[in-house]
Amino acid sequence: MNNELKELYRYRELLYAITYRDIKVRYKQSVMGFLWAVLMPLMIVISGVVVRYAYALASGKPLSSQDIASVAVKSVPWAFLVSSIRFACNSLTNNYSLVTKINFPKEIFPIAAVLACFFDFFVASVALTIVLIVSKIGWSAYLVWTPMLILTIVLLVTGIGMFVSAASLFLRDVKYIVEILLTFGIFFTPVFYEIRMFGAKGKWLLLNPVSPILDGLSACVVRHQAPLLSWLGYSFGVALVTFLAGFVFFKHLEPGFAESI
Amino acid sequence: MSEVAILMDHVYKKFRKGETYNSLRDLLPAVTGKMFRGELNQSDKREFWALQDLSFEVRQGDAFGIIGRNGAGKSTLLKILSRIMKPTKGRMVVNGRLSALIEVTAGFHQDLTGRENIFLHGTILGMSKREIQSKLDQIIAFSGIEEFIDTPVKRYSSGMYARLGFSIAAHVDPEVLIVDEVLSVGDYVFQQRCMDRIHSIIEAGTTVLFVSHNLKAVTEVCKRAMLLERGKVLAIDETGVVVRKYLKEGVPSVVSQKNEPAYISKVAVRDRAGEQSTFESGQTCWVDVEVVARKAIDKLAVVIWFQDETQYIIFHTSTERLGFAPFSLQPGGTYRCTFELNLNIAHGTFQLITEIYRYDIQKSYDRYYPVTTIFVGSTTAVGGAVNCFPRLIESGTFASSGQPCEV
Numbered sequence A: 001m002n003n004e005l006k007e008l009y010r011y012r013e014l015l016y017a018i019t020y021r022d023i024k025v026r027y028k029q030s031v032m033g034f035l036w037a038v039l040m041p042l043m044i045v046i047s048g049v050v051v052r053y054a055y056a057l058a059s060g061k062p063l064s065s066q067d068i069a070s071v072a073v074k075s076v077p078w079a080f081l082v083s084s085i086r087f088a089c090n091s092l093t094n095n096y097s098l099v100t101k102i103n104f105p106k107e108i109f110p111i112a113a114v115l116a117c118f119f120d121f122f123v124a125s126v127a128l129t130i131v132l133i134v135s136k137i138g139w140s141a142y143l144v145w146t147p148m149l150i151l152t153i154v155l156l157v158t159g160i161g162m163f164v165s166a167a168s169l170f171l172r173d174v175k176y177i178v179e180i181l182l183t184f185g186i187f188f189t190p191v192f193y194e195i196r197m198f199g200a201k202g203k204w205l206l207l208n209p210v211s212p213i214l215d216g217l218s219a220c221v222v223r224h225q226a227p228l229l230s231w232l233g234y235s236f237g238v239a240l241v242t243f244l245a246g247f248v249f250f251k252h253l254e255p256g257f258a259e260s261i
Numbered sequence B: 001m002s003e004v005a006i007l008m009d010h011v012y013k014k015f016r017k018g019e020t021y022n023s024l025r026d027l028l029p030a031v032t033g034k035m036f037r038g039e040l041n042q043s044d045k046r047e048f049w050a051l052q053d054l055s056f057e058v059r060q061g062d063a064f065g066i067i068g069r070n071g072a073g074k075s076t077l078l079k080i081l082s083r084i085m086k087p088t089k090g091r092m093v094v095n096g097r098l099s100a101l102i103e104v105t106a107g108f109h110q111d112l113t114g115r116e117n118i119f120l121h122g123t124i125l126g127m128s129k130r131e132i133q134s135k136l137d138q139i140i141a142f143s144g145i146e147e148f149i150d151t152p153v154k155r156y157s158s159g160m161y162a163r164l165g166f167s168i169a170a171h172v173d174p175e176v177l178i179v180d181e182v183l184s185v186g187d188y189v190f191q192q193r194c195m196d197r198i199h200s201i202i203e204a205g206t207t208v209l210f211v212s213h214n215l216k217a218v219t220e221v222c223k224r225a226m227l228l229e230r231g232k233v234l235a236i237d238e239t240g241v242v243v244r245k246y247l248k249e250g251v252p253s254v255v256s257q258k259n260e261p262a263y264i265s266k267v268a269v270r271d272r273a274g275e276q277s278t279f280e281s282g283q284t285c286w287v288d289v290e291v292v293a294r295k296a297i298d299k300l301a302v303v304i305w306f307q308d309e310t311q312y313i314i315f316h317t318s319t320e321r322l323g324f325a326p327f328s329l330q331p332g333g334t335y336r337c338t339f340e341l342n343l344n345i346a347h348g349t350f351q352l353i354t355e356i357y358r359y360d361i362q363k364s365y366d367r368y369y370p371v372t373t374i375f376v377g378s379t380t381a382v383g384g385a386v387n388c389f390p391r392l393i394e395s396g397t398f399a400s401s402g403q404p405c406e407v
Helices: A002-010 A012-027 A037-057 A065-089 A097-100 A108-134 A140-171 A175-186 A193-208 A210-225 A229-260 B024-035 B074-081 B114-124 B130-142 B158-170 B188-203 B213-220 B238-248
Strands: B006-017 B047-059 B063-067 B089-094 B098-101 B174-181 B206-209 B223-229 B234-239 B263-270 B278-281 B283-295 B295-309 B314-318 B328-329 B334-344 B347-356 B361-379
Touching: A002 A012, A012 A108, A012 B114, A037 A108, A065 A108, A065 A140, A065 A175, A065 A210, A097 A229, A097 B361, A108 A140, A140 A175, A140 A210, A140 A229, A193 A210, A210 A229, A229 B347, B006 B074, B006 B206, B006 B361, B047 B074, B047 B098, B047 B206, B047 B234, B063 B213, B063 B238, B074 B089, B074 B174, B074 B206, B098 B158, B114 B130, B114 B158, B130 B158, B158 B188, B174 B314, B188 B206, B188 B213, B213 B238, B213 B347, B234 B238, B238 B278, B238 B295, B238 B361, B283 B295, B283 B328, B295 B334, B295 B361, B328 B334
Parallel strands: B063 B206, B063 B223, B098 B174, B174 B206, B278 B361
Antiparallel strands: B006 B047, B006 B089, B223 B234, B263 B283, B283 B334, B295 B314, B295 B328, B295 B347, B347 B361
8 A cells, every 4th residue: 555655646746737627627617716615615504504593493592603603613614525525426437538548546536526625615714714703703722623623524535535436436326325425414413403412312423423523623613622532533533444445445446447437 | 778668478358248237226136146046256258358368578669560450459458558457367567657649638628728738638648747847838839729729628629639639648758658540630731740750759769659550650660560369469570571461361351242243253463473462662463353244244344443541542443444345244154354553652551442343324233342452562762642753863952042052
């Protein structure tokens, strides 16, 4: 695997070029331009606010601005997760002619897909940060956890991306299964709701490796607390294993790509 | 300069014919079904070998040709060489950076401009950004589309598209270059430019693997060549020898209508020594044609013509045009004639076709297509269809005053 990682490093310029192409093509000739990056997270935030408003009505507690901020902080990375897995899943089939004609490490495609979506995520995060500063959410030393949290989600998503892109090349319906999981995944992840709403049963939700990450972000950005460290360790472990397993799986299937398309 | 650039050592490649399971919906029932019947590990009978026991080596700086009919395994071989596919068995060594002039536009993105695509595709082909930057002007000039270089490539004509692709690929400066049928790209002038570029790449010491159906181009470019047939090596030798073998082995389909009232029973092309398929430019050859009639038939003539790879008829004649009266045959009767031809043809591969024709009612009875393919060898001093046997009488440079320069 060491050699394969070295080869990937040798082709880093190609990785940048493909990422740059994916970003450029998306922003080119679209009237919305950078608004695209903000649109999907914004839609999720609005849906979340509607859901939280319903909770507030049902429970009789008023909806606080902190609740809305928490939904927003978790929606943006969730949007990143959904779009990058979806984009990565189709990355090999979309680059059909390159996969079958020219030799280079093909994991560049799913990784570039994640990076291109990360660019969108970055744009949306900047927009969100401005909103949070304006709404005087405040800050604390716990913010130092955010890079770690973001790294964990990127590792996880890249691993899943390599896994599903390779699998979808051999089995056409993997794409549809991924689509279903992405659509309904939001109900099993604390994006609209909070872990603590479930009380003692909350730990079952934390088994979903995305939950501790999103909850951690909400903790250190909005609630000014430390993330749940042991659970975060669990998430990081799962993300690392997913990334490495995804890479090995991808490399194992790679020699058959050209024949199976 | 005698280091080995490419080594293939007993390489095999197996493919599976027919449908494979490409969705979970099909795969799961099929696998469980097989498990119940206990035949999970049975080998598939639909396998076939695309390459069998392929061994050859190419030395550094050599130009090596690969010829063979469609389905001979040329493309599979190239895919293995460029490491897109893995051989099923065997060993392969390629020393140095390898680049392929195959599908030269594979990395293009429709929405990007020509310039952006040069950077994208150049990187895909293994050039660094700085390298592309330094060759940018050269690439654009070679493609001849300076005017449209900042237009998205989706607005390009297919010729412009292919030309830009070739220009990028031709400037990669690899140590080993694979050229596959690129000569089908662009117009005649651009094709000539491509050939010139390939020649200069070879002169620069690059190892070239040249795959083409254009035998003329192969003999021009390569010293040695390999003939593939159904995944096996038939010959590896000097290009001329291999081309001759290819033409001899392969008189392909001969369509002679044996239900016509008269048919061509025999055609032979020969020189003084007997039947041949290769000739030198300027040589004399004889074409013997034999016609047999099933029913009584009147006013026939025998027509023969040569055409080149592009189906262009370079020469055409008939018994009637040469002043012989139409002939008539009784059932079972035979007619024989011999044409003497002076092959004032330039270097190339040509097909001979014969036909029985009745001029007054313009009816064709039987066509022997192609009878044979002949290969005309010549010096590379001439090209095109005919050999006018040129001689250079005078040559010199002149100053603007029109006076010869003092040397």
